[in-house]
Amino acid sequence: MRASPDMVCCPVCDALHHLTREPATGEKARCIRCGTVIANGKPQAILHIVVLASTALVLMTIVVFYPFLELRTGVFDSRASVFETVMSFSQGIMAPLSIAVAAFVIVLPVARLGLLIWALGPLSVDRTPWPGAARALRYAEILKPWAMAEIFMVGVAVALVKLADLATLSMGPAFWSFAAIVIITALKDTQMSKHSVWTALDTATRR
Amino acid sequence: MDGPGHGDAALSAPTLTAREAGLVGCRQCTRVCEAADERCPRCGARLSSRDPGALQRVWAWWLAGALLFIPANTYPMLITSTVGRASEATIVGGVIELLHYGSYGVAGIVFFASVMIPVGKFVAIAYLAILVQRGHRTKPKHLLHLFEFVEWIGRWSMIDVFVVAILVALVQFDLIATINPGIAAVCFALSVVFTMLSALSFDSRAIWDRIKTLSND
Ligand SMILES: [Zn+2]
Numbered sequence: 001m002r003a004s005p006d007m008v009c010c011p012v013c014d015a016l017h018h019l020t021r022e023p024a025t026g027e028k029a030r031c032i033r034c035g036t037v038i039a040n041g042k043p044q045a046i047l048h049i050v051v052l053a054s055t056a057l058v059l060m061t062i063v064v065f066y067p068f069l070e071l072r073t074g075v076f077d078s079r080a081s082v083f084e085t086v087m088s089f090s091q092g093i094m095a096p097l098s099i100a101v102a103a104f105v106i107v108l109p110v111a112r113l114g115l116l117i118w119a120l121g122p123l124s125v126d127r128t129p130w131p132g133a134a135r136a137l138r139y140a141e142i143l144k145p146w147a148m149a150e151i152f153m154v155g156v157a158v159a160l161v162k163l164a165d166l167a168t169l170s171m172g173p174a175f176w177s178f179a180a181i182v183i184i185t186a187l188k189d190t191q192m193s194k195h196s197v198w199t200a201l202d203t204a205t206r207r
Numbered sequence: 208m209d210g211p212g213h214g215d216a217a218l219s220a221p222t223l224t225a226r227e228a229g230l231v232g233c234r235q236c237t238r239v240c241e242a243a244d245e246r247c248p249r250c251g252a253r254l255s256s257r258d259p260g261a262l263q264r265v266w267a268w269w270l271a272g273a274l275l276f277i278p279a280n281t282y283p284m285l286i287t288s289t290v291g292r293a294s295e296a297t298i299v300g301g302v303i304e305l306l307h308y309g310s311y312g313v314a315g316i317v318f319f320a321s322v323m324i325p326v327g328k329f330v331a332i333a334y335l336a337i338l339v340q341r342g343h344r345t346k347p348k349h350l351l352h353l354f355e356f357v358e359w360i361g362r363w364s365m366i367d368v369f370v371v372a373i374l375v376a377l378v379q380f381d382l383i384a385t386i387n388p389g390i391a392a393v394c395f396a397l398s399v400v401f402t403m404l405s406a407l408s409f410d411s412r413a414i415w416d417r418i419k420t421l422s423n424d
């Protein structure tokens with residue numbers, strides 16, 4: 001058998017399909033063998049992804065530079081930005097952990113947003129994609145499990161409870177933008193369908 | 208043309224896998240490529256019909272993660288010093304402390320993320336790897352659901368590492384109270400990363416490849 005452009009392969013179970021047409025709006029094309037969603041009919045998906053990713057990226061700058069949590073005990077006062085949290089392990093034997101936390105919470109989420117915008121930005125306004133768009137999109141997918149901003153948020157909630165007895169805590173502006181980023185990222189990922197996004201990029205590059 | 212129970216008009220029924228058809232499917236972008244292609248012409252991902260070393264990598268990362276999980280639980284995660292008095296808390300110790308405060312919900316979250324998920328993950332990955340190694344008769348969809356669940360939930364174990372980072376950053380009132388990270392924080396973070404790599408190395412396509420059909424019996 002020869003590979004033909006209308007063939008689609010399920011990434012999860014390897015079943016071969018023929019895509020007879022693009023799914024209609026709101027329709028999902030699932031793998032017939034394992035049920036994985038292969039393509040979904042969301043014509044505006046790419047525009048949504050780019051808008052959501054850009055919003056999250058702007059909010060990220062607030063997160064890094066503004067105070068995140070403030071802690072007060074009668075006399076003492078301490079304030080931490082996400083950047084300081086990340087650097088908390090930076091001494092001695094804990095330094096590698098500091099790098100890892102920085103990567104999971106700031107570097108990889110930002111890199112992933114940047115890569116998505118690079119890959120799909122021009123596409124969302126019907127322009128020819130920038131060079132390296134395919135590579136950027138592929139790296140964005142690889143980074144997906146390692147960007148852990150939302151897990152960090154739950155960590156913050158747990159830390160708040162642990163400190164509740166010790167001192168009064170208040171949340172800075174960065175806290176709320178971080179919460180927004182988590183929601184926006186989750187929304188963005190529901191728009192992604194590997195097949196649909198790649199097909200769109202493919203046709204746009206050829207054009 | 209439709210598969211039973213799905214009714215997706217856009218996809219016509221498959222009878223073959225890409226490998227059976229002598230082709231390679233790209234797992235990154237779903238494109239079907241020629242068997243001779245080394246990289247996908249559309250997205251540039253490395254193609255492999257089946258990676259013979261996949262299970263070995265699963266087991267190698269699994270072992271590394273499991274070994275590190277031991278010091279992660281026996282050594283202290285947090286070292287708290289209050290007015291000259293230092294106290295150390297392991298992962299489970301931290302959960303017990305939360306229970307003393309009466310924060311049952313949060314204690315539950317931490318216990319679930321730091322103990323139940325890692326242990327459950329070790330068991331589930333080993334179970335999947337053994338079944339796939341031996342060949343099996345379990346419904347592939349059940350195994351796939353288990354695998355997807357394990358893959359999705361594994362990252363959440365990182366909660367405790369982040370909690371330690373936040374506490375260390377916030378509680379630095381030199382004389383009154385300081386919190387420092389213990390060695391277990393590093394071991395635990397590495398253990399989570401290694402188990403994630405173990406799950407990522409697992410090739411879900413093997414679940415279908417290695418199913419023993421009832422007629423073989
Ligand atoms: Zn499938």
Ligand SMILES: [Zn+2]
Nearest residue numbers: 233236247250
């Ligand atoms: Zn590809």
